[in-house]
Amino acid sequence: MTTAARPTFEPARGGRGKGEGDLSQLSKQYSSRDLPSHTKIKYRQTTQDAPEEVRNRDFRRELEERERAAAREKNRDRPTREHTTSSSVSKKPRLDQIPAANLDADDPLTDEEDEDEDFEEESDDDDTAALLAELEKIKKERAEEQARKEQEQKAEEERIRMENILSGNPLLNLTGPSQPQANFKVKRRYCTVNKLEILCICIQYRLYIKYKLYV
Template sequence: MTTAARPTWAPAKGGNEQGGTRIFGPSQKFSSRDIASHTTLKPRKEGQDTQDEVQKRNLRDELEDRERRHFSSRDDRDRRKGTSSSHLLLEGAKRDTEDRIFPRPDDADDSDVDVKSDESDDDDDEEDDTEALLAELERMRKEKAEEKLRKERQQQEEELKVKEAELVRGNPLLNNNTSAHIVKKRWDEDVVFKNQTRGETKATKRFINDTIRSDFHRKFLHKYMK
């Protein structure tokens, strides 16, 4: 939006005063937008730390009281943590001493040789199971890779067949369906008034740098000024 149509206090004038040489005199008129709208600052209300309230407060005592409460709460927290950790340590030491004094009895039916043999058998079974699982996993991976290669080859063959069919269909010499390749007529092929000026000879235009002797002027005189 332009400001050309808006009224101004000092509109542009032509004549001797044009070009910025006009001398402006003191004017008593002024715009309403030039008046100061906010002449006073917004004061604080009661309860918003006014100047009188801040002067009446003792900030040093408040800071010391706040520090005292902080340190006292931290000491209580540390004291609670210390009692809990010491209680856990005492319980752990008590359990160790009980295990040393009263050892846990072993089963009388079990012997050292039997335990070792059972452990070795379990280890052998676990190793055999692990080898079987690894072999099965490797076989599954090979099958997946072979299946993927087979699908890729099949897809490439199908794409090649589709391309060959499109090429054969687009070549009119190889396509037996000649009706599909008949050239269509233009929309103005059968109109009545067509090529009306085919036998007329076109006059060559020439340029003459004289309006009186030009071809247009001669034709105009011959037509209207006989």
């Protein structure tokens, strides 16, 4: 059985001294977190850019030395790059270094090539004209087909409209072969009875009441 709800054996009691019976006074206990901390100012050490070290340093001279070192490192890699570039350029001959004989042998400029180019251009023009003519023919055929379909649709709509007009008028639809013969006789309502039927119903009711007979 749990003892969490039981009172303590030594409950809090006020002292008997002066001021100890007043439980509303502040407690004399305090936490270690309430103690004063960082009571001394921290100064820069020897390797932390202390004022004495910074005062004696020449920042301009250090910057110039770093720039010269970077320039030397950059110039050290430049000859290798120039050698590589020069070798690649030397492999590819320049245009002015090619002899004239080679130019004449490799790239002959004659009238035959000009004629071939003109013939190819003319053939391309002819092909383009043929394609354009075929395209116009296809467009014309499509337009004619569209017009024919629209005309057929209009004729079908007119035929359906006329059939609806003829079948909607009962005077014109009496002699139709497929329509049944119309009957214009007024039908009798289910609640409409004549006097004789009312008299018969009354006689049957009286006989049933008086003699318990059902006629």
